[in-house]
Amino acid sequence: MKKIAGLMILLILIITSACGMQQSDASKEVNSDQSEETSNVVEKTGVYVGQIDGHTIEISIDGEGETYYTPPAIAEEVLELEDGVSVNFSYFENDKGRYELTKITAID
Known part of the structure; x- marks a missing residue:
């Protein structure tokens, strides 16, 4: 039972970490678009x-x-x-x- 609970916690950590990385990548893309627009003013x-x-x-x-x-x-x-x-x-x-x-x- 402890092994299953440990695996569940590990799985949740992995999933939430991956989601956080995707959001960071998306925000980097938006920031690069904004800086590109600003540099072409x-x-x-x-x-x-x-x-x-x-x-x-x-x-x-x-x-x-x-x-x-x-x-x-x-x-x-x-x-x-x-x-x-x-x-x-x-x-x-x-x-x-x-x-x-x-x-x-x-x-x-």
Whole structure:
């Protein structure tokens, strides 16, 4: 009986250890994705053309318009911008191939 109880405890320890390792590997993958996005951030200056829809805006750089995805985290900042204002902004290309804003501010 003691042998069975000992084996059960050993089995539980092995299973929980393996689960902990899988979670660590998953979190490493998420962290590497985030650091990859952060390392690819581009900073530019342009003219805010306007909002295309609830999550996309257009910014003109040297006369050429480009669209940028606006995540919920900075949507309020975008709503405060007036069309035609000069802006400094940062973005990266996300896993869907879209330019995703990380920051946008009007230039006074």
